[in-house]
Amino acid sequence: MHILEKFCYCPKCGSSHFVESSEKSKKCENCGFEYFLNPSSAVAAFILNGKGELLVEKRKKEPAKGMFDLPGGFVDVRETAEEGIKREVKEETMLNVVSSKYLFSQPNVYRYSDFDVHTLDMFYLCEVDNEQDMKAADDAAECTWVKLEDIHIEQFGLRSVRQALHIFLAMMNK
Structure with missing residues (x-):
């Protein structure tokens, strides 16, 4: 399991519209916050x-x-x-x-x-x-x-x- 799959809600605004943006990031469709998974x-x-x-x-x-x-x-x-x-x-x-x-x-x-x-x-x-x-x-x-x-x-x-x-x-x- 890719660890980003466990991130279901935006950590900034709490929206459930926190979706895959790339292989290493998820982005909130609500507030625009993007989280990058770095080593x-x-x-x-x-x-x-x-x-x-x-x-x-x-x-x-x-x-x-x-x-x-x-x-x-x-x-x-x-x-x-x-x-x-x-x-x-x-x-x-x-x-x-x-x-x-x-x-x-x-x-x-x-x-x-x-x-x-x-x-x-x-x-x-x-x-x-x-x-x-x-x-x-x-x-x-x-x-x-x-x-x-x-x-x-x-x-x-x-x-x-x-x-x-x-x-x-x-x-x-x-």
Whole structure:
């Protein structure tokens, strides 16, 4: 189901004449208000320890519960992507990000509450201050360090993360 199908009334005037204007928008025939569905911002971190191992998590919740993931999540309102990556890493791993470098982005579809939420996932290379403080929390069931050569991309549950791992591992092998 396309999420715009659930928007039946104009959020500005309440009219039921809120109709599809394009694949990504609905427009009110009463007041002219047009709502555009844009992707939600999400972030994910590539964190390497002193041995060159990658920090991976096991997902605690759906979607992809029990599969591997990178630390990250949705960027909050009034938060930069850089603030979001620091907060998400702290929430999920108890680690403090001391530097983050934007690498690239990937479009994604995140299934949540029976809706497809379109996201723009931004990937960062992050450094943390004390990797020994790592402890799984929030959405992470467990956290572990994995050698890059032992990464099995098919064990990661989210499509954009799998695609990002292909790119990241290719960058690391150059």
